[in-house]
Amino acid sequence: MKKFILFVFCLTAVFFQLSAEGAFFSERRIPDLALALVITLVVANGFEKSVGWIVLTGFFIDAGSAAIFGTTALAYLLVGWMIDFLITFANIRSRKIFFLGFLAVMAALFEIIKDLFVVESLRLKAFYLQKTFYYPMNIFSLDYLFKIFYTIAAVYLVYYIFRKISRALFLEPIKLAKRKF
């Protein structure tokens, strides 16, 4: 049951990002709902338990994206792994404000890292196929700033919904995965 609900949750986020968001946001400002999902899953469920869902989400995004198939899945996996490391070394739940700040910083930082990863892979592909590279990425543009801002809002929203669903359906509080050092 839990796996089925997680599956539906992942697909809903993916379908929203692929189709619905285009009706509300301009194409350069589309928030990364899938990244919000990755952050939520790793923070709430732990990285190991979420690996399958992260890769599945990445594959669906890759299928509808201009990116090379597999790069977004790989980027999300690496992002999830990095978040896992950060959680290990920082007591992110010590204060609520610290936790909210942590989510925002992670969303902004990993959105940039993920986009750079995808764009650079496209540059490599263009170089490999001896084609002209057309996708410059300007992280200092107003559009990109809005994209980051919307993604941070998406992280809060997805995390909140996920927490509500978890409490209501799985009858379990969200706990950070504890691990040995």
Next chain:
Amino acid sequence: MTLFSRKNIKIFSIIVILLIVVFSSVRGADNPVKGFLLGISSPFLKTSRIFSAGISGFFNFLGSIGKLKNENEKLLQDNQELLAENVRLKDVQKENQTLRKELDLVPKKDYELEASFVVGQDPQGLGNYFIIDKGENAGLKTGMPAIVSNGILVGKVSEVYGGTAKVTLVTDPESLINAEVENSGAKGIVRGEYGLGVKIDMISQTEVINEGDQVVTSGLGGGIPRGLTVGRVVRVSQSADKLFQEASVASAANFSNLRIIFIVKNF
């Protein structure tokens, strides 16, 4: 926590598998998987798109109530002008038919169109394309032009899967379309400028082009019929090497609001 812990070995293995997937897809081996994933997603994407477009339309309507009065007046005026133009065009059509009969020309054929819903867009804002709900099953092929109902070119089919396809818009930098400026007949190539609109370039220096001129497809090179509207010239300039003229073109289509597009299967 060691480097070769069970968890890390598992992650490294997944990374290696994903790297293999990435390298195979660079060589074009990813099409069946993409087709499968888009195929199973297509009905959900379509439902989600229609639903969200409805909500977005409702909020846009609420936001635009103030402008409606002015817009209504302008539309009434446009309508009167169009009625007058329609009468004139009917007259031209009659004249055209008479001349065709006299010159023994075959009547101009209608396009064979395939209507399709726009179900998605690039989720990462990288490419200027749409995902549509028709594909190989409906007879779509790569290179077919996509138009909106009144003959405005919006792009070309760039990837075809079983039940879905990707339409690369004219605003994409990789989209190249043979076109001409209607008034002067100056030939050039229409290409997208990443997120900045469309331009026509490679126009000979001897040609005269003016702001406001209509840009249409030239039909050269086949694939796209002649006479599809691309847009209007808004600014004329020189190419970087000063060998050609180029012009920014305001597209006639509103790309952010496309719901249904038509693929020209035959012309």
